[in-house]
Amino acid sequence: MSKYTVAVYPGDGIGIEVTREAVKLLCAIERLYGKEMFNLTEFDWGTVYWERTGSVVPNDYLNTLRQFDAVYLGALGNPAKIPDHISLKPLIEIRQSFDQYVCLRPATLLPGLSTPLAGKKPLDIDMMVVRENSEGEYAGVGGVLKCDTPDEIATEVSIHTRKGIERILRYGFELAAKRKKRLAMATKSNVIKFGMVLWDRVLSSVAPDYPDVQAEKCHIDALAMNFVRFPERYDVVVASNLFGDILSDIAGTVSGGLGLAPSANINPERKHPSLFEPVHGSAPDIAGRGVANPVAAIRSAAMMLDFLGEPQAAELVNSAVAACLEDGLVKTPDLGGTSTTQEMGDDIARRLLAS
Secondary structure, three states, X not given: OOOEEEEEEEEOOHHHHHHHHHHHHHHHHXXXXXXXXXXXXXXXXXXXXXXXXXXXOOOOHHHHHOOOOEEEEEEOOEOOOEOHHHHOHHHHHHHHHOOOOEEEEEEEOOOOOOOOOOOOOOOOOEEEEEEEOOOEEEEEEEEEEOOOOOOOEEEEEEXXXXXXXXXXXXXXXXXHHHOOOEEEEEEOOOOOOOHHHHHHHHHHHHHHHOOOOEEEEEEHHHHHHHHHHXXXXXXXXXXXXXXXXXXXXXXXHHOOOHHHOEEEEEOOOOOOOEEEEEOOXXXXXXXXXXXXXXXXXXXXXXXXXXXXXXXXHHHHHHHHHHHHHHHOOOOOHHHOXXXXXXXXXXXXXXXXHOO
16 A cells, blocks of 8 residues: 655644644555555645735745646635635645646535435435536636726636647546446536537537436536535536536535535546645634534545545545434534534544444
8 A cells, every 4th residue: 555645734723723634634544554654744824824924825836836746725815814816826726736636525415414405315316516617717817907997897718728628528428337327517608608608519529429428518507506405416517617617516415515515626647746635615604613514525535545546545535424423422513513623633633443
């Protein structure tokens, strides 16, 4: 079993608290297997670094991260001190610089969890949102003219390339072929007549290569509505950067809450490190209180294990999480309990070590 180098970037707010529990589970895996598997290097970037240097990351941070097998991120953002477009800039830069063009966000309603949707049972909801992560609406192309005047103009250009669309669709089709053989693609080509029409055309050209996968295109507004009406219809959902961001938040919410939702930012060719993070943000309103749900962070660590080539270890972590949630004796306030972040992390680690 290999030793993996992992950059740990806890970030801000509850990111620091939940990262601690994710690292706890990685250490528990080492104890269970009886060997050192991870070389973890933690960086104090974010608000702490900002207060010391006036920047959220050092100038050469990308070169630093490039040396690692993977990056584990807690959460970014402290709007009381730093504007979000500054504190979140490193995340966008990491995704684009390391060509992490796949953002994979699973959403499953596990036993023991509740959903705001009526009549949905455990495992009725089980989908993967595959978000194009390198271009689209978050490409950062645009500008401001006549700033701070009544005539101010701001432009934000969505960049969609045939290469970018095709590779994310093929990733989605390959994933769907291993699951329930259903793929839905988000579009809005009825009014966005260039970029989204290109998505439609590429879907039409790629789909015949996967005859066993049932593919459909869905307008984003109808798709968002149907995630609430009947999420059980969906398996793999492929979307542009913005659409995927919105859809994955809805998917996480209807499958138990964002405190449970993991994600991976992947460079499938493994030319660069991939990044793993919970979907939720830094939640400044509850930071420091020890009540944040660590499950999304722990499940993100499991996704990292799987990507690094340790699927058995990933399954052990996920099984321990599932057992904790189904038992329901130890749960944080967002799940209706009174347990702390540390107590829930401890319970999951105990179950892992007993497996």
